[in-house]
Amino acid sequence: MCGITGYIGKNNAIKVVMDGLESLEYRGYDSAGIAYICDNKLNIIKEEGKIINLKNSIDFNTKSSLAIGHTRWATHGIPSKTNSHPHSSNKFIVVHNGIIENYLELKEELLKNDYKFESDTDTEVACAYIDFLYKSDKNILSVLNKASKIFKGSYAFGIICTDDLNHLYALKKTSPLIIAFGNDENYIASDIPAILKYTNKYMLLDDYEIAKIESSKIEVYDSNMNLVDKKILEFEGSIESSIKCGYEHFMLKEIHEESEVFVNTVKNYLDDNFKNIPDLSKYNKFHIVACGSAYHAGLIGKYLIEKYSNIPTLVEVASEYRYKKNFYDENTLVILISQSGETIDTLACLLKAKSDNIDTLSIVNVFGSSIARESKYVLYTKAGCEIAVATTKAYLAQITLLALITMYLTNNKDIETKYISKLIDEEINKTYEDISLYISKCKNVFFIGRGIDYALGMEGALKLKEISYINASAYPAGELKHGTISLIEEGTPVIAISTDNSLLEKTISNIKEVKARGAKVIFITTSKIDGDFYDYKIEIPKINDLLQSIITIIPLQIIAYEVAKYLGCDIDKPRNLAKSVTVE
Ligand code: F6R
Numbered sequence: 001m002c003g004i005t006g007y008i009g010k011n012n013a014i015k016v017v018m019d020g021l022e023s024l025e026y027r028g029y030d031s032a033g034i035a036y037i038c039d040n041k042l043n044i045i046k047e048e049g050k051i052i053n054l055k056n057s058i059d060f061n062t063k064s065s066l067a068i069g070h071t072r073w074a075t076h077g078i079p080s081k082t083n084s085h086p087h088s089s090n091k092f093i094v095v096h097n098g099i100i101e102n103y104l105e106l107k108e109e110l111l112k113n114d115y116k117f118e119s120d121t122d123t124e125v126a127c128a129y130i131d132f133l134y135k136s137d138k139n140i141l142s143v144l145n146k147a148s149k150i151f152k153g154s155y156a157f158g159i160i161c162t163d164d165l166n167h168l169y170a171l172k173k174t175s176p177l178i179i180a181f182g183n184d185e186n187y188i189a190s191d192i193p194a195i196l197k198y199t200n201k202y203m204l205l206d207d208y209e210i211a212k213i214e215s216s217k218i219e220v221y222d223s224n225m226n227l228v229d230k231k232i233l234e235f236e237g238s239i240e241s242s243i244k245c246g247y248e249h250f251m252l253k254e255i256h257e258e259s260e261v262f263v264n265t266v267k268n269y270l271d272d273n274f275k276n277i278p279d280l281s282k283y284n285k286f287h288i289v290a291c292g293s294a295y296h297a298g299l300i301g302k303y304l305i306e307k308y309s310n311i312p313t314l315v316e317v318a319s320e321y322r323y324k325k326n327f328y329d330e331n332t333l334v335i336l337i338s339q340s341g342e343t344i345d346t347l348a349c350l351l352k353a354k355s356d357n358i359d360t361l362s363i364v365n366v367f368g369s370s371i372a373r374e375s376k377y378v379l380y381t382k383a384g385c386e387i388a389v390a391t392t393k394a395y396l397a398q399i400t401l402l403a404l405i406t407m408y409l410t411n412n413k414d415i416e417t418k419y420i421s422k423l424i425d426e427e428i429n430k431t432y433e434d435i436s437l438y439i440s441k442c443k444n445v446f447f448i449g450r451g452i453d454y455a456l457g458m459e460g461a462l463k464l465k466e467i468s469y470i471n472a473s474a475y476p477a478g479e480l481k482h483g484t485i486s487l488i489e490e491g492t493p494v495i496a497i498s499t500d501n502s503l504l505e506k507t508i509s510n511i512k513e514v515k516a517r518g519a520k521v522i523f524i525t526t527s528k529i530d531g532d533f534y535d536y537k538i539e540i541p542k543i544n545d546l547l548q549s550i551i552t553i554i555p556l557q558i559i560a561y562e563v564a565k566y567l568g569c570d571i572d573k574p575r576n577l578a579k580s581v582t583v584e
Helices: 013-023 051-056 103-112 122-136 140-150 250-256 258-270 292-309 344-355 370-374 393-409 417-428 433-440 452-468 477-482 501-515 545-566
Strands: 003-009 031-038 041-048 066-072 087-089 092-100 153-161 164-173 178-181 185-189 201-204 210-214 217-221 285-290 313-317 332-338 359-364 377-380 444-449 471-476 493-498 520-525 536-539
Touching: 003 013, 003 092, 003 153, 003 164, 013 031, 013 051, 013 066, 013 185, 031 051, 031 092, 041 051, 066 092, 066 153, 066 164, 087 122, 092 122, 103 122, 122 140, 122 153, 140 164, 140 210, 164 185, 178 217, 185 210, 250 258, 250 545, 258 393, 258 417, 285 292, 285 344, 292 313, 292 332, 292 393, 292 452, 292 545, 332 344, 344 359, 344 370, 359 370, 359 393, 393 545, 417 545, 433 452, 433 536, 433 545, 444 452, 444 477, 444 501, 452 471, 452 493, 452 545, 471 477, 477 501, 493 501, 493 545, 501 520, 520 545
Parallel strands: 285 313, 285 332, 332 359, 359 377, 444 471, 444 493, 493 520, 520 536
Antiparallel strands: 003 066, 003 185, 031 041, 031 066, 087 092, 092 153, 153 164, 164 210, 178 185, 178 201, 210 217
């Protein structure tokens, strides 16, 4: 979703802000813009489409020490130059991430006060409203404090006021914003990759806080206008974690990091006898809540927890869970899974459970993110910075951690980390070119499996469709004949997954049903069985049931990647998608 960068200092502000925007490209966007001050004059340049369009419109030799930039993922109004940020109104220029829910109400008030609007955005209204408040109160901090109480919804703002060109301002609620430190230069950004080229020291802005930033000083005020003593954090990862390191795409690089991610996640929880896992003995029910791939990881968690620890586990998509009646009590633990830690629906479920006094545990990848900060317990996945919009290594870390939680619940510490990481290494280096080429020419693909293999099929289908734009759906293997089998034609690819020997015969019967109707069957299995019921066989190693999914998911990720590559798709930044979904 939208990305914000801002800079004040001795360096070339335009270059720093544009570098930052490029590092935030992974979040997904459809237009970009920059506002900078040169010779005390404001300049705003915006372009639709990729950042390169904006770069081509900028003179990088222009001297500026104060700038804010933005990548926009359209919410209010179509992707266009007019709707893109920065927006300005008289004395104020803003970039914004999030949604101002009461903007129509504010707009009405502003229209009555002779404000005019060019765009369809909530952001232009917010900017004008700040300017409107400033007309009767010339103290910028107090104006921003008032605005933060009036604006409903979620927001992170970078703000310049033409009456005070020695400062860059920022404020936030729900949407993430960091402030980073340099030597006589300071930065704001939506996420860490935007500043890593310049510094790894940063602080997290909390809700309703306002930052007043000059090149050699940062002041942060709380909602009562008291100065806050902020904790300075240091990002541990390297800049390599946010660059491609010779791989053609971040997605491929991230798949290739999976064995390391597995080892790091296991190490963090197992090496110290599960010391980092809180006491979960009082809970007799789990509710796992998440979106997209994180939801699919939750389904794996349900299978494992219910099978091995006998604790009933409900898994729900966050955007549904937040609006339904939830049957939880003091012995229920609500588990939120999120790579970014910022997904708004998942966060809303967490806050709902919290306000009902229900304990919460989050499984999060991004350190210090909103979901991590709001939950009672946090277990971090150790996937490192994930840039490709389609998650791979973070999903693998989530299912690893869910397996570890199951092991903790059953007091099982038996895991052959080295052996499994070697197997992961072998699997990530395999290619499936014939299969992928075949699929790339098809319109529909089906994934079938039983039990945990069905949950993996759902993730495989999502991966394929989001990056290759080929329609893909997953079904429980036994369910096809209840309707969907009518879609199977001569040559329709069906990816059948079978890793559970106790269900193998049943799944093979279902495969035969589709084969008889002309399906091209790709059989992914741990079994040695051969026959004429498949067209391609991908044999994967059989490991401990608890961790089998970690191996099984890899060919599905690689096939999705290869198909998208054959089709020439924008693999790391699929159309319409965003890495961090901060709107409902
Ligand atoms: C798919 C994908 C998304 C995310 C979902 C939740 O490849 O990445 O489906 O899993 O948007 O995001 P997080 O995990 O950040 O809450």
